[in-house]
Amino acid sequence: MQIALIAAGVMFGIGALAAVYRIVTGPSLLDRVIASDVLVVTIMCVLGAEMAVNHHTDSLPVMLVLGMFGIVGSVSVARFMSKQDST
């Protein structure tokens, strides 16, 4: 159990750090949007894993709100991105 949790923590960390790196040095705006979605999903997975390990349900509303409103940023950026924007 301990070894599995340490391995899971290392892999969550790899995913989150790669998403942060892509947010910082993404060649286009859409790459940054995709990477921020991956970061939000990683945070939701870590919250759920902590709840499942420690046998409590305190963070479930946080996960519900993140799942419902994580769409707003990516959809608004993708909808109103101008055609010539390459940053």
Place this chain on the structure above:
Amino acid sequence: MSAEWSEAITATFIVVAAFLCAAAGIGLLRLPDVLSRLHAATKPQILGLGLIIVDVAVSNVSIATIAFAIAILFFQGLTAPISAHMVGRAAYRGDHVRRDLLVTDELADAVSRADERSGRGDSGDDSASDESPESR
């Protein structure tokens, strides 16, 4: 016996979900353009989060927890394809697609047919196509 099985299922599902998150991060780093990065990034949004939610529901079983789990899965399954679709559409329209990597581009035929049907000559094509997204 039941507690041991619950622990084993918890550890297995957490490791699989963490592997999916790490694969999404490595795919974000390694893949060449927006559409392939989108393919890598949408894997943990449904499968990894579904595993974690099942994990929470197995870890402490009650009516409230299962209702929350169904609600979270429903809203994530509703919103993740919409955002992925919007990002892919903006990538195609904004020329963030590397066309030398594409095997075939089936949308190009539809775009050219729509351009011919709406008339090629007007210079305000960009604003017109922004106003009516069905034309692209």
